[in-house]
Amino acid sequence: MPLFASRTPLRALVSALALACGLTALVPLTAQAAASAAAVAAASVKAVQPATVRVDYMHSGNALNENYALERVVIEPLPWPGDVRRAIDDTNRGNNMLEVVDSKTGELLYSRGFSTVFAEWRTTEEAQHANRGFQESVRFPKPDRPVRVRILKRDDRNAFSVVWTAEIDSDAMDVVRKLPAAPVKPIAIRVNGPSPQKVDLLIVGDGYTAAEMPKFEASARKLADHLFATSPFKERASDFNVWALALPTAESGVSRPSTGVHHASPLGTRYDIFGSERYVLTTDNRALRELAQYAPYEFIEILVNNETYGGGGIFGQFSTAAANNDWANYLFVHEFGHHFAGLADEYYTSPVAYQSGTARPEPWEPNATALRDPDHIKWKRFVAAGTPLPTPWPKQTYETASRAYQKERAALRAAQRPEAEMSALFKKDLAESTALFTPDPHYHSVGAFEGANYEASGYYRPQMQCIMFDRSEKFCAVCADAISTIIDLYSRPPAQ
Structure with missing residues (x-):
């Protein structure tokens, strides 16, 4: 079992009460909020949480190479906010994965998927001819032993492999333990x-x-x-x-x-x-x-x-x-x-900073696919029998209208027109798209609609319309399920 160094119950109580008492720093605390904060403080008396370790490092490089360098290790002022019983991430999300392992035995103690600003930057034109460095951090519950922190990265087959390791002893002399008082309270x-x-x-x-x-x-x-x-x-x-x-x-x-x-x-x-x-x-x-x-x-x-x-x-x-x-x-x-x-x-007609290649690898994101194998599409359980894959939709009509819309949008920005005019254009565009989509026989279907991930071809989204596609108000069924999976990772239901 993963072992984490716990704070004493007294320290947990002091931290919780300090947080609760500090909630009045910006505005007066309402009776309801005060009661809620008191409940949190009371519950924290029973919960013996480990401290929070933060590892700050530099991530640098260019489109072809990347490097990591440790900056410092910090013990943050508040206890670990998560459930130590849910230490392992099995959701398979992110360009990267943090792993914290026992330095002696190799036992996996903690893991979480994540992505980075660096990963986005290295797809830009600038990264083809320049080097840049970006600050990054990973956080995990304080272990009771020295650990090896590993950063993993996906390869072209979507498999994770280790790109950086650092030996971390959170009890070492150079670990930052004393921090300034909070400049403001939450x-x-x-x-x-x-x-x-x-x-x-x-x-x-x-x-x-x-x-x-x-x-x-x-x-x-x-x-x-x-x-x-x-x-x-x-x-x-x-x-x-x-x-x-x-x-x-x-x-x-x-x-x-x-x-x-x-x-x-x-x-x-x-x-x-x-x-x-x-x-x-x-x-x-x-x-x-x-x-x-x-x-x-x-x-x-x-x-x-x-x-x-x-x-x-x-x-x-x-x-x-x-x-x-x-x-x-x-x-x-x-x-x-x-x-x-x-x-x-899921949109693909708006200009973005990234440079795309001709390859269409399968995305790790849960709501986009290259549709290499329609019989085993990643959201198959949501697809009704008989739904064609790819799924037809009024793509050409949408793209013609979208090109005109994007041209008008660019003109408004170039002329620095009032924001109200841009908002009106957005409202008009959403109304026209919705009017185009709703009569379609596959409007409510979960399928594979070509056009997603900033690409007009080669990538597919689950439904015709979704918050991740346009400015509509609902997540599609696949996105909603993907969100619920992450909620489950961090929040456990009450004991029965």
Whole structure:
């Protein structure tokens, strides 16, 4: 059995009570939230959780080569938020896999799939002629022994192989154990029970001034409410805790370099990542982790205090959304689908920063396929008997309309027209697509619809319409199932 070094019950109690008492830092704590926090603190008395270990490292290279270098090992201030009985990840998601093994015996103690910003960057044109380095971190429950941390990567056959190892003794002298006091305290948005029994989602704000903290909290609550009004999150809402955290900025909003807007922000979140005007990420992993460590979390969504449409999501890392955009609800859920469940983008007519090749390898993402073997399609159990594979749909008509729509969209951005005009265009495009799709005999079918994963041909999506395809309101059956699988990994049902 995996063995993890546990905190004493007293230390667990102190940590839980400190967290509960700190929830009033940004806004007054409501009676309901105070009761919830007290319940969490009380439950934590019984739960003897190990500490949280974070390994910070540098991931560098180019399109052909990559390298890793250890930076530091940190003991984070809060106990491990997860269930140590669910230490092994069997979901087969992500470009990479973290494995923590016993240095002496090779016993696997902990594993989790994830993807990286570096992996996306190395598909860009820049990576063909330049080297870059990206900060990354992996976290795991503190073991009671020295361990070997392994990073694995998928090969062309989708099999994982080891690309980096580091010997880690979390009791070594150079491990960082003393950290500054929390600069701000988390807000309890939803608390449904002790962290080890729940999925902990942390909503982080970037680009909010001190005066705008109430605005941040309101956006976090609104968007969390929308997430849990969307299936399958709706049916599993009680399996989540949600926290919010933000450091005030001097200026409102984050940088949008393509328009000459530059703002200093604690996390360095910005638009125009990899040259895509709507792609919003932070490449300052250290800043993100050093803030997030003061709240329980397994997943992070960053809200940027901007109106311009934009967002992004990296599986197992974080997702982002423009909180003030008319489509913030969609952005929050769509990007969280990438981050939380490793869902692929199903659209293919919008320009992206990545460069595609002629090969069409089978994606690891659960909602896209190269359809090499239709008789054994990865979502076969959802496909009704008699459904043709590939599945016909009005593809040519859709693409003709989409080309016109993308041309108009590009013109609006180039002319820096008001965001309201872009929102109106999005609304029109969604209405026209829905009107085209709904009369089709296969509209409700699960099949293999060509056009997905940024490619018009060679990749297929499960259903004609889905949140991962356009700005509609529902996940397809396959995406919903993929989300439920990850919820199950992090949240256990109550004892019978």
